[in-house]
Amino acid sequence: MVETTRRRAIEDAASVLFRRQGYAATSIRDIARALDIQGASLYAHVASKEEVLRSIVDRVATRFERAADEARIDGGDADVLLAALIRAHVAVATADVGEASVFVHEWRHLSEPHRAAVLARRDAYEARFRAVIADGIATGVFAMTDPAVAATFLLTALNGIPTWYRPEGPLSPAQIADLHADLAIRSLTEASR
Amino acid sequence: MVETTRRRAIEDAASVLFRRQGYAATSIRDIARALDIQGASLYAHVASKEEVLRSIVDRVATRFERAADEARIDGGDADVLLAALIRAHVAVATADVGEASVFVHEWRHLSEPHRAAVLARRDAYEARFRAVIADGIATGVFAMTDPAVAATFLLTALNGIPTWYRPEGPLSPAQIADLHADLAIRSLTEASR
Numbered sequence: 498m499v500e501t502t503r504r505r506a507i508e509d510a511a512s513v514l515f516r517r518q519g520y521a522a523t524s525i526r527d528i529a530r531a532l533d534i535q536g537a538s539l540y541a542h543v544a545s546k547e548e549v550l551r552s553i554v555d556r557v558a559t560r561f562e563r564a565a566d567e568a569r570i571d572g573g574d575a576d577v578l579l580a581a582l583i584r585a586h587v588a589v590a591t592a593d594v595g596e597a598s599v600f601v602h603e604w605r606h607l608s609e610p611h612r613a614a615v616l617a618r619r620d621a622y623e624a625r626f627r628a629v630i631a632d633g634i635a636t637g638v639f640a641m642t643d644p645a646v647a648a649t650f651l652l653t654a655l656n657g658i659p660t661w662y663r664p665e666g667p668l669s670p671a672q673i674a675d676l677h678a679d680l681a682i683r684s685l686t687e688a689s690r
Numbered sequence: 691m692v693e694t695t696r697r698r699a700i701e702d703a704a705s706v707l708f709r710r711q712g713y714a715a716t717s718i719r720d721i722a723r724a725l726d727i728q729g730a731s732l733y734a735h736v737a738s739k740e741e742v743l744r745s746i747v748d749r750v751a752t753r754f755e756r757a758a759d760e761a762r763i764d765g766g767d768a769d770v771l772l773a774a775l776i777r778a779h780v781a782v783a784t785a786d787v788g789e790a791s792v793f794v795h796e797w798r799h800l801s802e803p804h805r806a807a808v809l810a811r812r813d814a815y816e817a818r819f820r821a822v823i824a825d826g827i828a829t830g831v832f833a834m835t836d837p838a839v840a841a842t843f844l845l846t847a848l849n850g851i852p853t854w855y856r857p858e859g860p861l862s863p864a865q866i867a868d869l870h871a872d873l874a875i876r877s878l879t880e881a882s883r
Contacts (some may be wrong), residue, residue: 500692517727519712519714519798519824521712521714521715522714543841601724605712606712632785640872642869642873643861643869644865646861646870646873647869648849649845649850650850650869650873652862653846653849653850653853654843654844654847654850656844656846657842657843657846657847660846661842664800665737668836668839673839675844676835676836676839676843677839679835680831680835680839680840680843680877680878681877681883682835682881683833683876683877683878683879683880684873684874684876684877685873685876686876686881687876688875688876688880688881690878
């Protein structure tokens with residue numbers, strides 16, 4: 498097995514355990530046991546449990562960022578752009594719920610300076626949502642609201658998806674994306690009644 | 691100090707630590723240190739760290755349930771009822787962010803049968819939201835959507851409040867309640883454009 502493949506297998510096994518029992522309650526030995534290897538031989542591939550967490554969190558953060566980059570390429574009014582950002586987010590959140598869940602819940606366990614770096618990336622990501630919402634308010638596409646509260650509201654709701662989504666469940670990722678884009682766009686749009 | 695007061699002081703100190711560093715990473719010794727007493731003397735008041743968590747989670751769950759009970763007393767159309775449920779939720783979530791945060795994030799660390807009991811209470815609480823949303827769709831007050839997804843969407847967003855809300859921040863609990871009620875009701879209401 499080539500190194501990158503072995504490394505990825507370690508991260509995948511760690512994602513499952515971090516998601517199920519939390520980062521703090523998971524040991525390197527637990528990860529090794531899930532892969533049916535010795536704890537000592539795991540250290541040939543990774544320096545520490547935190548390095549595994551950092552690697553997962555970095556990978557998922559990059560995936561969310563790239564998806565948002567691609568969503569913005571199409572352009573359009575604020576509501577069209579926000580719907581595209583939400584669909585892109587749902588696609589990443591449902592593609593690998595184990596990893597996505599670790600990204601959402603366990604990044605806080607990173608030590609500095611990695612924690613601050615991830616926080617900055619999360620803030621920059623949320624800022625894209627804030628900017629589109631503020632633009633929508635300025636252009637009259639969206640109702641008046643607090644763009645920061647609205648962006649946090651939407652992203653917090655979206656970040657719940659990896660917790661409840663089951664690939665074998667009744668809703669496809671596309672249906673979840675549609676439902677969330679509708680809820681989100683309506684939440685910012687003046688009601689008819 | 692009477693027993694209930696001492697017991698409550700222990701739970702308050704534990705809430706702060708559980709929120710800051712997580713339940714798994716907090717020891718009885720950490721809680722004792724925060725109260726400037728010996729770990730051994732803490733055991734005169736509580737049987738275990740989990741008992742402290744259970745006590746906090748049960749207390750906050752009861753508070754959310756009672757607030758929702760009172761919100762329903764007023765009655766009205768589905769949008770009025772849902773707005774009242776949301777205002778009640780925000781009031782509890784902002785009253786004590788330490789406890790509320792532990793309720794939202796740390797309950798999963800309870801062992802069975804307590805975990806299942808809390809999960810059942812959370813489901814019953816979410817079912818109130820689902821029922822009001824389904825009623826609003828049936829009566830034409832709300833747009834067509836999946837009531838379960840919509841209820842989870844709203845409660846997940848609301849459960850983010852204890853994570854970001856700061857009592858010393860620029861928004862009052864009443865302003866946060868207004869913003870969230872508006873976002874939530876609009877998210878379910880047919881848009882004008």
